[in-house]
Structures are given as structure tokens and as C-alpha cells.
Amino acid sequence: MVTRQEVADRAGVSVAVVSYVLNNRKIVKEETKLRVQEAIRELGYRPNQIARSLKTKKTQQIAVLIHYIGNPFEAGLLLHIETTAKLHGYFVFVQTYESDREEDLRALLMGRVDGVLLLGQSFSQETFEYFSALEVPIVSVMQPSDWDGGKRNNTPYVDIEWLPNMSSLLSHLRQQGHEKIAFMTVGGNNLHYAVRYHAFCEGMRLECLDLNGSASRILDGSGRFEQARAVLGRLLDDVVGAHLDFTAIVCANDLMAAGCLAACHERGIRVPHDLAIAGCENILMSSQLSPAITAIDYPRQLAGEAAMNMLFDRMNGFKTDPILLSGSLIVRGSTSSDE
Amino acid sequence: MVTRQEVADRAGVSVAVVSYVLNNRKIVKEETKLRVQEAIRELGYRPNQIARSLKTKKTQQIAVLIHYIGNPFEAGLLLHIETTAKLHGYFVFVQTYESDREEDLRALLMGRVDGVLLLGQSFSQETFEYFSALEVPIVSVMQPSDWDGGKRNNTPYVDIEWLPNMSSLLSHLRQQGHEKIAFMTVGGNNLHYAVRYHAFCEGMRLECLDLNGSASRILDGSGRFEQARAVLGRLLDDVVGAHLDFTAIVCANDLMAAGCLAACHERGIRVPHDLAIAGCENILMSSQLSPAITAIDYPRQLAGEAAMNMLFDRMNGFKTDPILLSGSLIVRGSTSSDE
Numbered sequence: 001m002v003t004r005q006e007v008a009d010r011a012g013v014s015v016a017v018v019s020y021v022l023n024n025r026k027i028v029k030e031e032t033k034l035r036v037q038e039a040i041r042e043l044g045y046r047p048n049q050i051a052r053s054l055k056t057k058k059t060q061q062i063a064v065l066i067h068y069i070g071n072p073f074e075a076g077l078l079l080h081i082e083t084t085a086k087l088h089g090y091f092v093f094v095q096t097y098e099s100d101r102e103e104d105l106r107a108l109l110m111g112r113v114d115g116v117l118l119l120g121q122s123f124s125q126e127t128f129e130y131f132s133a134l135e136v137p138i139v140s141v142m143q144p145s146d147w148d149g150g151k152r153n154n155t156p157y158v159d160i161e162w163l164p165n166m167s168s169l170l171s172h173l174r175q176q177g178h179e180k181i182a183f184m185t186v187g188g189n190n191l192h193y194a195v196r197y198h199a200f201c202e203g204m205r206l207e208c209l210d211l212n213g214s215a216s217r218i219l220d221g222s223g224r225f226e227q228a229r230a231v232l233g234r235l236l237d238d239v240v241g242a243h244l245d246f247t248a249i250v251c252a253n254d255l256m257a258a259g260c261l262a263a264c265h266e267r268g269i270r271v272p273h274d275l276a277i278a279g280c281e282n283i284l285m286s287s288q289l290s291p292a293i294t295a296i297d298y299p300r301q302l303a304g305e306a307a308m309n310m311l312f313d314r315m316n317g318f319k320t321d322p323i324l325l326s327g328s329l330i331v332r333g334s335t336s337s338d339e
Numbered sequence: 340m341v342t343r344q345e346v347a348d349r350a351g352v353s354v355a356v357v358s359y360v361l362n363n364r365k366i367v368k369e370e371t372k373l374r375v376q377e378a379i380r381e382l383g384y385r386p387n388q389i390a391r392s393l394k395t396k397k398t399q400q401i402a403v404l405i406h407y408i409g410n411p412f413e414a415g416l417l418l419h420i421e422t423t424a425k426l427h428g429y430f431v432f433v434q435t436y437e438s439d440r441e442e443d444l445r446a447l448l449m450g451r452v453d454g455v456l457l458l459g460q461s462f463s464q465e466t467f468e469y470f471s472a473l474e475v476p477i478v479s480v481m482q483p484s485d486w487d488g489g490k491r492n493n494t495p496y497v498d499i500e501w502l503p504n505m506s507s508l509l510s511h512l513r514q515q516g517h518e519k520i521a522f523m524t525v526g527g528n529n530l531h532y533a534v535r536y537h538a539f540c541e542g543m544r545l546e547c548l549d550l551n552g553s554a555s556r557i558l559d560g561s562g563r564f565e566q567a568r569a570v571l572g573r574l575l576d577d578v579v580g581a582h583l584d585f586t587a588i589v590c591a592n593d594l595m596a597a598g599c600l601a602a603c604h605e606r607g608i609r610v611p612h613d614l615a616i617a618g619c620e621n622i623l624m625s626s627q628l629s630p631a632i633t634a635i636d637y638p639r640q641l642a643g644e645a646a647m648n649m650l651f652d653r654m655n656g657f658k659t660d661p662i663l664l665s666g667s668l669i670v671r672g673s674t675s676s677d678e
Contacts, residue, residue, distance in 0.1 A: 069414050069418045095421070
């Protein structure tokens with residue numbers, strides 16, 4: 001086993017300088033750094049990461065909590081998060097978040113990570129305080145929602161401006177003659193989908209469109225393709241002549257929009273003639289279906305990079321403000337027969 | 340800061356018993372275990388994970404090396420890998436593998452993980468020996484390929500039986516009248532795609548189909564949708580009347596098959612009439628395109644679970660044999676006008 005002392009001897013420097021190089025401290029001259037790295041290579045020296053972590057108190061690891069990696073939208077965010085983390089020499093832990101297992105999560109992450117990146121989850125107050133006490137900063141891609149009781153948590157986040165985008169989408173649908181518009185979301189208020197739902201409600205109000213007491217036109221598609229297909233399918237089967245109480249449906253994610261399209265195809269319901277369908281993420285699949293699906297485009301690369309950089313800023317002790325990206329509406333055949 | 344001694348005192352046991360409970364050793368009576376857990380909760384005791392790792396020499400972490408998380412096939416594998424790891428109380432590191440950065444990878448993973456799960460990558464001999472010396476076992480989902488010089492590495496793996504599946508696909512294509520069949524793969528021999536390519540060549544031979552000296556009908560689509568679309572698109576633009584040297588194309592992954600379909604749509608090439616297209620993974624998108632894409636179905640859940648269980652077996656010192664799952668052919672409209 002090669003020691004740090006042997007590396008120092010070979011490079012003709014002190015052990016401290018070897019440590020500086022290993023910890024990427026900027027105080028070492030480039031020439032000296034190259035000599036130390038050369039000695040590390042020649043001797044085959046391997047620092048012990050766990051022992052190093054104890055000394056530097058940095059794990060070089062961050063945790064990313066996902067909802068459902070089966071959604072290409074989340075996989076796309078993860079791709080850019082991982083790429084950015086790697087550029088900074090950081091490792092990414094991936095863990096599917098379950099709200100009823102926060103206690104386990106706290107125990108599992110303790111001492112393992114320097115930062116936590118959420119995908120819109122809203123932790124309990126206890127968990128926030130826990131990570132705060134450990135000085136492990138938390139940043140979210142997508143604004144965390146906690147609309148129960150109207151209180152909002154103050155996790156720094158990166159998201160798109162939902163209201164202008166949702167208003168553009170609803171305005172487009174109204175121009176296409178739609179006034180009765182449904183929304184497919186994911187149950188529970190403690191999810192980033194709630195932010196999209198509230199933007200939908202507010203957008204409907206701004207466009208002076210009727211929510212019809214809201215309940216009958218709010219469907220729960222569980223965020224998944226199969227569930228969305230089943231839920232809209234059952235509804236179509238239950239109404240006489242497949243005449244729904246709405247002529248357009250906005251889905252909180254694209255997987256659900258694809259599921260709705262499949263349910264229509266299976267029953268000979270014409271899209272967009274009988275039912276217009278739109279999504280909120282713009283995954284690759286949306287652009288390739290027939291008809292292609294109109295969607296709000298969520299810039300995954302920008303958002304993933306910005307959130308990781310925000311997390312690094314927080315880990316370095318800087319304050320950060322939320323970042324709102326613009327997003328854009330992409331109109332396709334599922335809402336417009338001109339496309 | 341609550342100590343382990345205080346937990347022991349509160350529970351009326353020795354410090355060693357507290358350690359047994361924290362490390363999930365089965366030797367502690369259920370009743371005693373509950374008492375210790377109760378004391379841990381009451382006192383708010385938090386074990387230091389890094390310090391624990393040093394003592395137990397177990398990190399409770401495994402690394403998963405991916406190629407491209409933007410491929411829903413890999414994301415699907417990751418979903419089931421993570422779920423299985425979590426059931427065993429393990430964390431999953433995700434890192435995109437780059438063959439020219441194996442040295443960095445070794446340094447980064449050292450001391451951090453108890454096992455490594457590959458997605459068909461083939462490490463250098465040096466890296467294999469390195470992890471072997473550290474007693475960090477390696478398992479692969481998808482057989483690692485190293486066909487350069489004909490030598491094969493002996494990483495234990497889980498995969499599907501490629502040859503029977505590829506033969507079924509080629510037999511189906513021949514029944515549909517195709518004799519000139521192209522293959523779209525990913526450059527480089529050091530990838531799991533090479534296993535699919537070799538199964539294709541062997542299957543063509545078994546079906547007595549002509550490979551035409553192979554080169555002109557082997558395309559490189561880089562594994563991505565956009566590249567596959569561009570590569571087939573350029574070829575279609577370069578031949579007179581879009582008359583290709585082949586009437587069917589098998590793609591080593593479904594993203595490339597979807598890209599080929601898009602290139603055909605954009606040029607009015609009818610699928611399957613002018614060109615039949617098939618994939619090798621069966622991702623959700625393949626079933627939803629028009630026409631839907633014929634594909635070999637790769638059972639992601641079974642494969643992900645089996646590979647994680649194999650890795651745990653290896654971590655516990657058991658020998659393991661490769662597992663070959665059966666897979667199946669799903670015929671759809673992209674190769675058959677009856678579908």
C-alpha cells in the first residue's frame with residue numbers, strides 16, 4: 001500500500017501539498033500539481049475515499065430524489081443533472097422519493113451527501129430542519145408545492161413560468177373553439193403537479209373559461225401512461241355516444257397525454273376533432289405520435305444545469321433566488337388540424 | 340450529540356448489541372431489537388454513516404454505470420435496479436460510463452461502493468483486477484462484449500437469449516418477403532450492442548440470408564433517435580428514387596428504430612411497404628408510433644431484479660452463473676401490414 005508520504009517524497013513536496021492536490025485546492029502551483037499527479041500515477045497511489053470524507057467532511061456526493069424514472073422527462077433531467085455534477089467531480093445518488101418514508105431517508109442520507117436535489121417534492125418541516133442542522137442544502141428542480149393550508153415551503157428552486165405558458169396553451173385552445181377544458185393531474189397536493197394544476201385553474205380564470213365547479217373535469221391519471229389510458233378509457237366507455245363533458249384535455253405530464261391519445265385511438269375517437277389533447281413537458285415521444293402532441297416545452301437541460309449550479313452555490317454558502325425559465329408552447333396536430 | 344453508550348443504557352443492553360441492531364445482524368432477539376430501536380427513536384440517536392462505513396467496511400452503496408439515461412430502455416432497467424436495491428437497504432450511485440475515463444472511475448468509486456452493476460460495458464483488464472483486489476464484485480445486465488481479438492471477459496451477467504430472438508425476427512422478415520436486411524448499430528466493438536450485432540450476423544447465416552459483404556448494410560446510428568434519423572435520412576436522400584440496397588432494417592435499439600421511422604415519414608417512404616423497421620428493446624414509444632414498431636421484447640423488470648440479486652449473491656461470496664432470459668418477438672405494423 002503506497003502512502004501519501006511516499007507520494008510526497010517522489011514529488012519532492014510535503015505531505016500537505018499532496019493533500020492540497022488531492023482535494024483540488026487552488027493554492028498549488030500548476031507545475032507542482034502536475035509533478036504530484038505524476039507521482040500519484042507512477043506509484044499507483046489510491047487515496048481512501050471514506051477516510052478522506054471523514055477528514056474533509058465532504059462526501060463529494062449529492063442525492064437526487066426522483067418520482068418515477070420511467071418518465072422520460074425525469075430521466076432527461078437526471079441526464080443533465082448527472083452531467084453537471086460530474087463536471088464538478090460529484091457523484092449522484094438516485095433514490096425514488098416516498099413521502100411516507102422520510103424518516104428512513106433522513107437516516108440513509110445522513111453523512112453521505114453534501115446536498116440534496118429534489119424534483120419538486122415537499123419535505124416535512126422536520127426533514128427540512130434536519131438537513132438544515134446538518135448544513136446539507138436542498139434545491140429543487142420544479143417548484144415544490146405544499147398548498148395544504150396555503151403555506152409554501154421556501155426551498156430554492158428552478159422552474160418554468162407556468163402561468164404564462166398555461167395561458168398561452170389555454171388561449172390557443174380557445175382559439176380552436178374549445179371552452180370546456182379538462183385537466184388530468186396526479187392525486188395529492190404535495191407534488192409538483194399541483195403547481196401545474198393551480199396554473200391551469202388560474203389560466204382558465206384569466207381566459208374567462210368555465211371550470212364547471214372543477215371536480216367533474218379534473219381527472220387523476222397517476223402520472224403514468226397506462227393509468228391515464230385506463231382512466232380516460234373508462235370515462236369514454238361510460239358516457240353515451242362517447243360525448244364527454246369537455247372537448248379538450250390538458251395533461252400535467254406528457255406520458256398521461258400519450259395515454260389519453262391511446263385511449264382515443266382504441267375507440268375511434270378522432271384527435272383533435274372529437275377531443276384535443278395537450279401535455280406539459282414535451283418529451284420526445286410527444287413529437288413522434290400521430291397526431292403529434294401539443295405541449296408546453298420544459299427546457300430540461302437548462303433546468304438541470306441551473307439547479308445543480310444553484311445547489312453548488314448553496315453548498316459554498318451563497319444565498320440564491322429562485323430561477324424561472326421561460327418555457328414555450330409547441331402547437332402540434334393533437335390540438336390543431338392545421339399542423 | 341447522543342452516543343451509542345446512551346442508547347445502550349436506555350435500552351438496558353451493551354454497546355455491542357446496539358451495534359448489532361444498527362448493522363441488522365440477525366443474532367439479536369426480536370424483543371431486544373425493538374427495545375433498542377425504541378431507545379434510538381426516543382433519544383434521537385443518529386449513527387454517523389461514514390464512520391460506520393469505516394468500521395463495517397460496507398458502504399451500503401452500489402454503482403450503476405449507464406450509457407445514456409436518455410434511452411427509456413436504460414431508464415426502465417434503472418427503475419427496477421433501484422427498487423430492488425432499496426428493498427435490500429442499498430443506495431444506488433448512477434454514473435455515465437466513459438471508456439476513456441476508467442482511471443478516474445476507479446479512483447472515484449474506491450471505498451465508496453460494495454458492488455458495481457454494469458449495463459453491458461466491458462472494463463479494461465486493469466480495472467477488473469483493481470476491483471477484484473478490492474473485493475468489489477461486478478455484475479452486468481446485458482452480456483459485456485469484447486470481440487476484439489475474440490477474447491471475452493468473464494463478468495457474470497443477465498441477458499436475453501439473443502440468437503433465438505434475432506432468428507425469430509429474421510424469419511418473420513423473410514416470411515414478409517425481405518431478403519436484403521440492414522442492421523443499424525452503434526460504433527465500437529466494446530459495447531453490448533456488439534452482442535446484438537453478432538446475433539444478427541449469425542441469425543442471417545442461419546436463415547441463409549445474404550449479408551452482402553456486410554459493410555454497405557451496416558449503419559451506425561450512435562444509439563440515439565436524432566442520429567438514426569439523420570443517418571437513414573442522408574442515405575435516403577443520396578440514392579436515386581430513394582431505392583435503398585435493402586428492404587428491411589433491424590435497429591440495435593428502439594430509439595434508433597423510431598429515428599428511422601421519422602426519417603421515412605419525413606420523405607413519404609411508406610413503412611412497412613417501402614421499408615420494414617424493427618427494434619431490439621420494446622420501449623413504450625415503439626408500441627405507440629404509427630405504424631407501431633415490431634421489436635424483440637427485453638423484459639426489463641426481470642433483468643434488473645435478477646442482476647441486482649446476482650450482485651448481492653456475489654457480495655455475499657457466492658459463485659453465480661450467467662442468467663439468460665427468454666425474451667420474445669412482438670410483431671407490429673412496422674414490419675407487417677396485417678397488424
